[in-house]
Amino acid sequence: MKIIPLSIPTPFYVGDVNVYLIKEDPLTLIDVGPKTPEAAAALRDKLARNGVQFSDVRRIVLTHAHEDHCGLAKQVRDEAKNAEILVHDWETGHLFGRLAHEDHRNLMLRSGVPEQAFNEMQDLYANISLLTDSLADGDFRPLNDEMELEFESGSLRVLHTPGHTPGSCSFVREADRTIICGDCVLKRITPNPILAPDPIDPTKRFRSLAEYLVSLAKIREFKPTLAPDGHAVAFASDRWNGRLDIWVQPLKNDTPDGLALRLTDHPGLANYPAYSPDGRWIAYSRVEGDRRSIWIIPTRGGMPAQITEGPAARFHPSWSPDGSRVAFGAQDGGTYQVQFVPVAEGRRAGPLTTVVSGPKLSVSPAWSPDGSELAYVSAGEIWRVGVDGARDPRRITPGARIERVRWNRVSGRLFASGFWGGDRVTIRAVDLTTGATVPLPFAAILGQTDTNVDFDMSGNEQLLVFDREALRGAIWVLESKPRP
Numbered sequence: 281m282k283i284i285p286l287s288i289p290t291p292f293y294v295g296d297v298n299v300y301l302i303k304e305d306p307l308t309l310i311d312v313g314p315k316t317p318e319a320a321a322a323l324r325d326k327l328a329r330n331g332v333q334f335s336d337v338r339r340i341v342l343t344h345a346h347e348d349h350c351g352l353a354k355q356v357r358d359e360a361k362n363a364e365i366l367v368h369d370w371e372t373g374h375l376f377g378r379l380a381h382e383d384h385r386n387l388m389l390r391s392g393v394p395e396q397a398f399n400e401m402q403d404l405y406a407n408i409s410l411l412t413d414s415l416a417d418g419d420f421r422p423l424n425d426e427m428e429l430e431f432e433s434g435s436l437r438v439l440h441t442p443g444h445t446p447g448s449c450s451f452v453r454e455a456d457r458t459i460i461c462g463d464c465v466l467k468r469i470t471p472n473p474i475l476a477p478d479p480i481d482p483t484k485r486f487r488s489l490a491e492y493l494v495s496l497a498k499i500r501e502f503k504p505t506l507a508p509d510g511h512a513v514a515f516a517s518d519r520w521n522g523r524l525d526i527w528v529q530p531l532k533n534d535t536p537d538g539l540a541l542r543l544t545d546h547p548g549l550a551n552y553p554a555y556s557p558d559g560r561w562i563a564y565s566r567v568e569g570d571r572r573s574i575w576i577i578p579t580r581g582g583m584p585a586q587i588t589e590g591p592a593a594r595f596h597p598s599w600s601p602d603g604s605r606v607a608f609g610a611q612d613g614g615t616y617q618v619q620f621v622p623v624a625e626g627r628r629a630g631p632l633t634t635v636v637s638g639p640k641l642s643v644s645p646a647w648s649p650d651g652s653e654l655a656y657v658s659a660g661e662i663w664r665v666g667v668d669g670a671r672d673p674r675r676i677t678p679g680a681r682i683e684r685v686r687w688n689r690v691s692g693r694l695f696a697s698g699f700w701g702g703d704r705v706t707i708r709a710v711d712l713t714t715g716a717t718v719p720l721p722f723a724a725i726l727g728q729t730d731t732n733v734d735f736d737m738s739g740n741e742q743l744l745v746f747d748r749e750a751l752r753g754a755i756w757v758l759e760s761k762p763r764p
């Protein structure tokens with residue numbers, strides 16, 4: 281599915297608005313721009329450059345009913361004759377210049393806005409409302425949360441993301457994790473979750489800010505890890521209820537296959553999932569109050585089991601290649617450790633071993649393919665240490681501001697995410713002896729802060745997963761080298 285962005289001018293200080301053309305059956309526009317001669321001409325012209333006329337449009341989908349997004353809907357629809365207009369029900373209260381004056385007025389006055397100020401606002405709005413045409417109730421079809429907009433070659437999933445307006449919707453293309461989010465997320469300014477009447481009970485206030493935060497949470501996910509067979513990716517997401525849980529997304533040919541399933545369901549947050557080498561278990565870090573402990577849950581669902589206890593915070597679980605041990609980073613007061621416990625059948629099977637202990641934060645342990653060593657990151661450097669504790673840890677990199685390491689079980693190569701002296705987080709292969717690094721053969725930019733640094737790679741090095749901060753955390757799957 282090719283989504284073509286068209287930039288349309290608005291008379292507002294904010295500048296251009298994005299309209300999206302999806303040029304396949306049914307030919308669809310997402311938003312249309314304000315009703316000004318300039319915007320109409322720009323839309324006509326930019327569509328023409330893509331071989332499209334207003335009369336070709338079959339479907340107009342609106343992210344929300346603000347004038348700069350919906351103004352030309354009626355004009356395009358009328359020229360296109362049979363085009364249908366889709367918008368969320370909760371937008372219709374103030375849709376197309378039909379601001380619910382009484383509801384708004386009552387709410388504002390009750391909230392303490394002086395009558396004169398409200399009248400001035402209304403005058404201001406009178407001008408803005410000229411930037412759209414009115415449509416009657418029967419003129420549009422409602423958009424609903426989780427509804428699919430079907431196209432010839434795929435679909436867009438509707439995500440109700442209220443906040444900017446009560447009926448704001450975003451559109452997700454699962455296949456490549458593209459999202460069109462209207463004004464839900466704006467680049468340099470606040471998306472203004474401001475006062476509006478509740479669409480269900482207009483005598484009440486719509487909880488714009490709270491709803492908006494939930495909307496943002498809906499579209500945040502990170503810390504991906506690949507199943508050993510490459511047929512699923514587990515990740516942390518707060519897409520449900522705003523609480524961070526572990527989710528599993530089945531993959532087929534490196535693209536999502538079916539719905540993601542939520543694996544964890546308990547108080548507190550779940551984060552940093554790690555697949556066992558046989559793919560039967562996922563270890564993760566659970567945060568409950570000020571406790572951070574390591575748990576294991578069956579990949580197919582079931583009861584999780586706690587494998588670390590006590591006040592120390594434990595995080596970044598990592599399985600030994602034979603699946604018999606889980607290592608993790610730990611913090612106990614001002615002391616930091618790399619530790620592991622033996623496990624069997626998803627449960628703890630013996631006493632805890634401390635491999636490294638010191639005053640500096642040590643994170644992201646990764647087992648060597650033979651299970652005799654751990655690599656980890658401390659103070660931005662990669663270190664390696666034997667798990668028997670017979671020798672002191674050795675530093676293997678010079679200063680490079682490294683964040684996470686993964687030691688490939690199959691190829692034996694060590695990969696790390698870090699800044700490498702630049703201002704972006706990328707992944708490199710690291711020589712285990714010299715610390716010399718080799719960039720991946722393509723650019724995978726994880727982020728520009730130390731919040732987007734987690735990644736995983738399949739054993740054959742063909743599949744790389746990472747979370748990237750673009751509009752929000754989304755999980756990306758890239759092929760790291762051509763398949764044989």
Ligand SMILES: [Zn+2]
Pocket residue numbers: 344346349444463
């Ligand atoms: Zn808007």
